[in-house]
Each structure stands twice: as C-alpha cells, then as structure tokens.
Amino acid sequence: MSFSMDIEATDGSARTGVIKTIRGEIRTPAFMPVGTAATVKAMKPETVRETGADILLGNTYHLMLRPTAERIERLGGLHKFMNWERPILTDSGGFQVMSLAKLRKITEEGVSFQSHIDGSKHMLSPERSMEIQRLLGSNIVMAFDECTPYPATKKETEESMLLSMRWAKRSYDAFHNGSQYATENALFGIVQGGVFEDLRHHSVAALKEIDFEGLAIGGLAVGEGQDVMFEVLDYTMPVMPKDKPRYLMGVGKPDDIVGAVERGIDMFDCVMPSRSGRTGQAFTRRSTVNMKNARHTDDPRPIDEECTCSACQSYSRAYISHLIRAGEILGPMLLTEHNLTYYQDLMSGLREAIAAKKLSEFVTAFHEKRAMGDIDPIG
Amino acid sequence: MSFSMDIEATDGSARTGVIKTIRGEIRTPAFMPVGTAATVKAMKPETVRETGADILLGNTYHLMLRPTAERIERLGGLHKFMNWERPILTDSGGFQVMSLAKLRKITEEGVSFQSHIDGSKHMLSPERSMEIQRLLGSNIVMAFDECTPYPATKKETEESMLLSMRWAKRSYDAFHNGSQYATENALFGIVQGGVFEDLRHHSVAALKEIDFEGLAIGGLAVGEGQDVMFEVLDYTMPVMPKDKPRYLMGVGKPDDIVGAVERGIDMFDCVMPSRSGRTGQAFTRRSTVNMKNARHTDDPRPIDEECTCSACQSYSRAYISHLIRAGEILGPMLLTEHNLTYYQDLMSGLREAIAAKKLSEFVTAFHEKRAMGDIDPIG
Numbered sequence: 169m170s171f172s173m174d175i176e177a178t179d180g181s182a183r184t185g186v187i188k189t190i191r192g193e194i195r196t197p198a199f200m201p202v203g204t205a206a207t208v209k210a211m212k213p214e215t216v217r218e219t220g221a222d223i224l225l226g227n228t229y230h231l232m233l234r235p236t237a238e239r240i241e242r243l244g245g246l247h248k249f250m251n252w253e254r255p256i257l258t259d260s261g262g263f264q265v266m267s268l269a270k271l272r273k274i275t276e277e278g279v280s281f282q283s284h285i286d287g288s289k290h291m292l293s294p295e296r297s298m299e300i301q302r303l304l305g306s307n308i309v310m311a312f313d314e315c316t317p318y319p320a321t322k323k324e325t326e327e328s329m330l331l332s333m334r335w336a337k338r339s340y341d342a343f344h345n346g347s348q349y350a351t352e353n354a355l356f357g358i359v360q361g362g363v364f365e366d367l368r369h370h371s372v373a374a375l376k377e378i379d380f381e382g383l384a385i386g387g388l389a390v391g392e393g394q395d396v397m398f399e400v401l402d403y404t405m406p407v408m409p410k411d412k413p414r415y416l417m418g419v420g421k422p423d424d425i426v427g428a429v430e431r432g433i434d435m436f437d438c439v440m441p442s443r444s445g446r447t448g449q450a451f452t453r454r455s456t457v458n459m460k461n462a463r464h465t466d467d468p469r470p471i472d473e474e475c476t477c478s479a480c481q482s483y484s485r486a487y488i489s490h491l492i493r494a495g496e497i498l499g500p501m502l503l504t505e506h507n508l509t510y511y512q513d514l515m516s517g518l519r520e521a522i523a524a525k526k527l528s529e530f531v532t533a534f535h536e537k538r539a540m541g542d543i544d545p546i547g
Numbered sequence: 548m549s550f551s552m553d554i555e556a557t558d559g560s561a562r563t564g565v566i567k568t569i570r571g572e573i574r575t576p577a578f579m580p581v582g583t584a585a586t587v588k589a590m591k592p593e594t595v596r597e598t599g600a601d602i603l604l605g606n607t608y609h610l611m612l613r614p615t616a617e618r619i620e621r622l623g624g625l626h627k628f629m630n631w632e633r634p635i636l637t638d639s640g641g642f643q644v645m646s647l648a649k650l651r652k653i654t655e656e657g658v659s660f661q662s663h664i665d666g667s668k669h670m671l672s673p674e675r676s677m678e679i680q681r682l683l684g685s686n687i688v689m690a691f692d693e694c695t696p697y698p699a700t701k702k703e704t705e706e707s708m709l710l711s712m713r714w715a716k717r718s719y720d721a722f723h724n725g726s727q728y729a730t731e732n733a734l735f736g737i738v739q740g741g742v743f744e745d746l747r748h749h750s751v752a753a754l755k756e757i758d759f760e761g762l763a764i765g766g767l768a769v770g771e772g773q774d775v776m777f778e779v780l781d782y783t784m785p786v787m788p789k790d791k792p793r794y795l796m797g798v799g800k801p802d803d804i805v806g807a808v809e810r811g812i813d814m815f816d817c818v819m820p821s822r823s824g825r826t827g828q829a830f831t832r833r834s835t836v837n838m839k840n841a842r843h844t845d846d847p848r849p850i851d852e853e854c855t856c857s858a859c860q861s862y863s864r865a866y867i868s869h870l871i872r873a874g875e876i877l878g879p880m881l882l883t884e885h886n887l888t889y890y891q892d893l894m895s896g897l898r899e900a901i902a903a904k905k906l907s908e909f910v911t912a913f914h915e916k917r918a919m920g921d922i923d924p925i926g
Contacts, residue, residue, distance in 0.1 A: 205869075210880075234872065491584075501876070
C-alpha cells in the first residue's frame with residue numbers, strides 16, 4: 169500500500185501531520201480546493217498550487233456526465249487531463265446526484281437518474297462509482313453513499329445510514345478488485361447518521377469492520393448550523409480511528425474549519441472560497457467583504473494587507489471592485505486566487521499552531537481579528 | 548521629448564525598429580492587445596507580457612464612464628491601476644462613442660451622448676479627450692476624430708474628414724498645454740478620408756502641417772473588405788511621413804496584418820485574438836479553429852504544435868474543448884493566452900523576416916501554411 173498517514177504532533181484533540189500518496193504529500197490539516205469539472209474555476213492549476221494547495225477534489229457526478237470518465241481515461245487520466253500532477257480526491261457522486269440530477273430513483277442497487285445537462289439516463293451504484301473514480305485515476309476514492317437529507321426523522325436517517333453502510337461494503341469489494349490501482353490508492357468510508365449520536369456511533373462501528381484507509385464524516389454542512397455540526401463532531405470524533413485521516417466533507421466557512429480542526433479533523437473541502445470569488449466576496453483576516461460595496465471604489469489598499477497573494481500584492485480594492493462591477497473575468501480570477509490563498513494560509517497557521525502546541529492561542533487570535541470587522545473606509 | 552522611433556531595417560516598404568517611450572521600448576511591427584476596461588479580458592497582465600506584448604491599448608470611452616478617468620488619476624494612473632508598467636496607448640473615444648453610446652449628437656464642439664452603461668450624460672471633444680488621456684497617463688495619445696461611417700458618400704466622407712482635421716488641430720493645441728506630461732508622451736494624428744484617394748491625401752497633408760509624433764490610419768476595418776483596405780494603404784502609405792510610427796487602427800485578422808506590414812505599417816490593435824478566445828476560436832499557424840467542434844473532444848494534441856504558450860504546452864484540444872463546452876472560465880483564459888501568443892509570434896516572425904530581408908519568403912510560407920487547413924482529426 170502506497171498510502172499512509174504520519175501524525176507528527178497533537179494539541180488537545182487536534183493533530184497535524186502528513187498523508188503520503190503516490191502523487192506526493194498532503195500536509196494536514198488540509199483544505200482541498202474543489203475542481204468540479206476538471207478545473208478549479210477561474211484558476212490555472214499552477215496558481216492553485218501557488219496558493220499552497222497539496223490536493224484537489226474532483227466531482228464524480230460532473231465528470232461522468234461531461235466529458236465522461238471513459239474519455240478522461242483514454243486521455244491519460246484526470247491528473248494529465250487537467251494538468252495537476254499532485255494528489256486528487258474524488259467524491260463518490262452520491263451527494264451531487266441527489267442535489268443536481270433529475271428524476272432520481274434510489275433502490276438497493278443504486279441511483280438511476282437523468283443528467284441535469286442533457287437529460288441522458290445514467291446509473292450510479294457502489295460498483296459504478298468505484299469504476300468511475302478508478303478511470304479518473306483518483307488517489308483518494310470515496311465510498312458511494314446516500315447523503316441523508318436534512319432535516320430527516322430518526323427512522324429516515326437510520327434507514328439511509330444503513331443503506332450507506334451496505335453500499336460502503338460493496339464499494340470496498342468493488343475497489344479491491346486485485347488491480348495495481350487499488351494497491352496504490354486509498355478508499356475512504358463515509359460516516360452517516362445525521363444528528364443522532366447512536367446512529368453516528370453505529371455507522372462508525374460498521375465502517376471500522378471494513379478496512380478503509382480513512383474515514384469521512386458526511387451529511388453535515390447541509391443546513392443544520394455550526395452548533396449542531398460541532399455537537400455531532402463532539403460525540404463522533406472520540407470513536408473514530410485515531411491513526412487514519414478524518415475528512416469533514418463540504419466544510420466550510422473559516423470558523424467552521426477552525427472549530428473542526430480543534431475537534432480532530434484532518435481534511436476539508438468546500439466550494440466557498442472559489443464560489444465566493446465569483447460573486448465578489450473576499451475573505452480577509454478581519455472579515456468577509458463584499459467587493460461590490462461602493463466604499464471600495466476609491467480604496468487604494470489591498471483586500472487584505474497581511475496577504476501575500478498576487479491579488480493583494482499588485483492590485484487595489486478599487487481595481488478589483490471595478491473589475492467585479494464591469495463583469496470582467498479578471499475579477500473572479502483575482503478574488504478566487506485571494507480566497508484560496510486565505511484558506512491555505514489559515515490551514516498553514518493551524519498546522520504551525522498545533523505543532524507548537526499553541527492552538528488555543530491561535531484560535532483566540534483568529535476570533536479576535538474576525539471580530540474587528542473590515543478595515544475602515546477611506547476618507 | 549522622450550518619444551522616438553528608430554527604424555533599424557527595411558525590406559521593400561516594410562520596416563522594423565523600436566519605438567522608445569518613458570515606459571520602455573516597443574518593438575515594431577507591434578501588435579497591441581486591447582485592454583478595454585483596464586484589463587485584457589481573462590488575462591493577468593504578467594501573462595499578457597509573457598505572450599510578448601510590449602504595449603497595451605486602453606479605451607477612453609469605456610474608462611471615462613467606468614471607473615472614470617478622474618478616479619484612475621486619483622489612484623495613480625492607468626498603469627498602476629491595472630498593474631501594467633509598460634507603455635499604454637489610448638484611443639480618443641471617437642470610434643466607440645459612435646458605435647456604443649446612446650443619443651449621440653455631433654457638433655463642431657464635439658459629441659454629446661448618453662452612457663450605454665447607465666444612461667448618464669457626457670461630452671467628448673478634442674479638449675476633453677486630451678484631458679481624459681492625460682488623466683489616464685497614456686504614453687501614446689490619439690487625436691480626437693470622427694470615425695467616418697462605412698459606406699458613406701464622398702461628400703459625407705469629406706465633411707467628416709475635414710471635421711476630424713479641425714479636431715486634430717484642437718487636439719494638438721490641448722495636448723501641448725505646457726505640462727511635463729506633454730513633453731514625456733506622444734500625440735498621434737489620425738488619417739481619415741474613407742476609400743477616396745484624394746481625401747486620404749488631403750488628410751495626410753493636413754496632419755503633416757501639425758507636429759504629431761506619429762500618424763494612424765483610421766476608418767478602415769469597418770466592413771470595406773481586405774482588398775479595399777489594402778488599396779487604401781497602397782495609395783496612402785507613400786505620402787505618409789517615413790520617420791514616424793504608422794499605426795493601422797483596429798486591424799485585424801492575421802493575413803490583414805501581414806499585408807499591412809508589407810505595406811509599411813508599424814503598429815496594430817485588434818480585439819480579435821482576445822474576443823475570439825472567449826467564443827472558442829483559436830488561431831493556429833494552419834487555420835482558425837472552432838474549439839467547440841466535436842472533432843476535438845478526444846484529441847490529445849495541443850491547439851498548435853509549434854506554439855510555446857502554456858495552453859499549448861500543458862493542455863490538449865480535448866481539455867480546452869471540454870472547458871469551452873462546460874462554460875468554464877479557464878477556457879477563455881487559455882484560449883486568450885494562446886491567441887495573443889499566436890499574434891505576438893506572428894509579429895516576432897515579421898520583425899525577424901524584415902531584419903533578414905526575407906519578408907517575401909516569410910509571407911509565402913505564412914500563406915502556404917494557412918492554406919493547409921487544420922490538422923486532421925484523430926482516428
């Protein structure tokens with residue numbers, strides 16, 4: 169097996185270390201930018217790397233529909249296709265088939281659906297999801313699961329979780345098909361169970377019986393709020409394996425990430441920094457700023473004076489505000505670069521703080537700075 | 548005066564040399580990418596520079612409306628605002644006020660109009676155009692003119708040209724206001740006269756009586772066709788000053804540029820390489836290719852195997868075709884980079900050919916390669 173995790177330091181429940189893959193190392197806690205359709209939107213991959221990203225996330229659902237996993241495989245795999253030679257994690261398609269596809273039908277076998285792009289008919293199952301992720305050449309493959317809707321009754325949540333556990337075993341069997349690919353890359357299970365402690369514990373126990381290389385926590389960041397999310401982590405993390413990567417899927421806002429790292433999470437992904445960049449939102453050490461706001465139009469200062477990204481080094485708020493107002497593509501390019509740099513700087517700060525056993529000081533300073541709000545307007 | 552042109556070699560009517568400005572040198576024949584709204588669309592300025600561009604064009608009409616010339620001046624000028632430290636040429640606004648603005652009214656004084664963005668009322672005149680271009684910090688300022696509509700009768704063309712000549716003198720007087728800015732930067736006159744030899748000759752003679760640093764040929768590439776355009780150049784170029792830059796405005800397709808360089812033009816600008824990049828068109832040494840065409844979807848080859856741009860070095864036609872189909876911003880980013888590189892490589896080839904007195908061989912090879920058409924589809 170070419171995949172391993174070294175935990176180099178801990179501070180409370182938080183850990184920092186390195187995940188080793190055949191495509192290189194991932195420093196943890198890690199934030200994975202989302203490259204939905206084989207591109208981190210508005211970014212060249214070399215710029216994504218310059219922000220500090222060690223690994224990207226690719227979306228099985230989008231890629232199976234366009235340009236198709238088979239085409240990407242013929243062209244040499246996802247890494248080559250999108251010019252990103254470092255690690256890639258792919259989701260299973262389970263979440264997005266439920267949120268994007270049309271005419272979905274869930275059975276024990278899997279999910280049949282129609283493409284949101286052209287209405288064509290498709291099937292996703294544990295076996296098909298494993299096949300697609302292998303065709304893409306993913307380095308961290310996610311088991312196929314059902315993301316339980318929120319809110320859901322306990323009975324609905326339990327039935328959904330139990331289905332996901334049966335699919336987890338089928339994912340494992342399909343992944344471990346004797347190929348060299350399976351020995352070189354990793355399969356992660358996904359803990360479900362909604363906001364119910366006993367169901368989360370049941371799910372972790374079921375997944376522990378299968379030899380996954382890491383476990384993700386799914387079904388959060390779906391509207392339950394940060395307090396509930398942290399509560400779920402508080403009772404779920406203690407029963408999770410200590411020696412394997414723990415990935416909180418689809419999270420989140422900067423303070424979500426900080427709180428989850430404090431609770432022992434190693435990996436995150438979220439569209440927020442890239443999506444916000446396309447809608448004119450900038451994350452700064454002091455605030456989250458709407459660059460469309462009129463107060464920026466004459467402001468010669470950078471988005472964030474502490475940031476070293478090229479958007480902050482070479483451009484003013486006035487200029488970026490102009491680009492966003494004028495609908496210029498360079499606006500999303502610069503804001504996405506900034507936001508991803510902000511997220512990676514946050515992860516770097518968390519890693520250093522854990523290594524120095526100063527996480528609580530780091531977290532206090534983080535919240536104090538965010539509480540200050542944005543810099544005062546010019547004039 | 549900090550502005551000068553050295554003609555280093557000639558081959559027939561074609562010339563190659565260097566224009567010197569306070570912001571650095573411009574190798575000629577030069578192609579100027581268009582940075583309409585203080586950005587070459589979908590490009591970072593450092594990437595524009597990497598394509599080989601020595602100078603950008605900025606648009607007075609767009610910038611006066613948004614973010615306004617006064618705001619750009621307060622923020623330190625257009626170079627600083629858009630992070631481009633090299634030379635900038637600005638047009639006068641005369642062309643775009645006629646093609647974009649609403650409720651235009653032309654008088655001897657100038658053009659009153661309403662903004663196409665928000666309907667606000669504005670005035671452009673020789674004096675106001677000079678003021679705006681000075682506020683922007685332009686290194687090559689264009690005289691304010693009326694771009695004669697095409698087609699137009701000879702009488703309409705003559706009246707329009709004579710108005711432009713009176714505005715040229717007013718532009719000159721307004722530009723040379725005794726400021727240090729006027730001593731450090733250049734003002735170009737614009738030859739009008741449509742497709743009428745005597746009117747073009749009259750216009751050149753009128754402009755020669757004013758001490759412009761260079762002359763542009765305006766009113767072409769407006770629908771008259773390449774044959775007519777070259778015919779106008781054939782009778783206009785011989786009477787143009789030999790020791791000053793000659794700029795063919797708004798041109799053009801690659802073969803337009805080649806033919807105009809053969810006729811002695813030194814400078815070009817055109818939105819074609821950047822606009823085409825946003826609509827999925829790629830210029831190659833053999834063809835102009837629509838990347839949306841289905842034959843590219845499985846093609847592992849680059850857009851142009853002779854091209855050294857990062858889009859051709861790191862990405863396949865299949866990938867770029869996928870990006871365009873998926874509406875991903877990276878598609879225009881890569882295609883614009885490629886197209887601008889293609890244009891700059893063409894200019895570089897023309898400069899080298901003139902210096903070696905092998906322009907006719909270069910032009911023959913250029914046309915032979917373009918006549919081959921695109922590479923054969925895969926499979």
